Amino acid sequence: MPAFIYLASQSPRRRQLLEQLGVRHALLLANAPGDEHEDAEAIEVVLNGESPSAYVQRVTALKLDAAVARCKRRGLAPAPILCSDTTVALGRAIYGKPADAGDARRMLAELAGREHRVLTAVALQADDRRRLAALSVSRVRFAAMTAAQIAAYVASGEPLGKAGAYAIQGAAAQHVERISGSYSGIMGLPLFETARLLRAAGVIGE
Template sequence: EVMFAFAAQSAARRVILASGSPRRKEILQNVGISFVVNSSKFDETSLDKSKFAAPTDFVMENSRQKALEVASRVGEASFDLIISADTVVVLDGKILEKPAHPAEAFAMLKSLSGRQHNVVTGVTLLRPASPPASFFESTDVVFTALSDDEISAYIATNEPFDKAGGYGIQSLGAFFVQGIVGDYYNVVGFPLFRFSREVQKIVWE
């Protein structure tokens, strides 16, 4: 069931996914990639967003810091590749992360209602004794217009709270998404197509 070269190679390599997201884990497992999960302890809220020229720079730097934290903790001798990622929702150039409480989730979903936004994921591929290689992928999402009742009913399911922008396209949030332009998996949290291209550039020793 393994098709693309990296998935086959990954079985013989020590690949670490530096993310605790069950969705990222599922996306990579689904295409036959072998890895262990070692969630980064880097505090993703510690970077000052205002210091970055663009959201794309912010997510790439966040993913870089996540990978470097895992590398320094486990040691360079104990991995062949670390994969890390950071996903945000961008509306009018402003970054929406995970809502902390119902009122914040309501405000986020209200601001997304009836409009188009972007989901941006930064990914870092880190190999021992090499500089981290980072890239980003952006996908447009067209949200339908939501009533306050729909927003409240959605918040009551508790789905918004661990998700950038306060919704999950892979479950009940699907009802809000008229359509996307780009890679669906990027909206879920990991740009699988672009990753498959970037990871093939790696030459294993």
């Protein structure tokens, strides 16, 4: 039986992907008394001149720091803690979660007909002394999209809360010409890299 870990992510997609590895886990979220000081929005602010790869790795590390502190504050049984964060990049421009429907339409219009990168960082606090990390970079090309197609997709509500204003596993797939890299990484948790970290921590076997 695989070891138990904490997953510090609200994403149901990451939980679903982790379940594919057969790893027993529980959510470790900032939703209890004492977590009020945590500011997820501040963590996700892009620093001046920060590259997409540096950004997503820094944000993931900070989220893991917060999760480790959360675990200790609650006096939970010790276990490895897994964090992940995903961003979309067009050149050096970082596309996070859209602020509203108008922002989602802008992002999709800029991504349409072009190839962009999807970067997902993974970090695992194996124990008090060991932290392991990995970065998955994939490429996605959207077909050209009409304003009506973009408006219809945004109206579905799916783009909100998604980096780059789309979900590869949802209706946006009909506009994807090709991908290169990790499909699970584009979804939000690259399983190859994640399994490698879990093996190194002794959570799953070889």
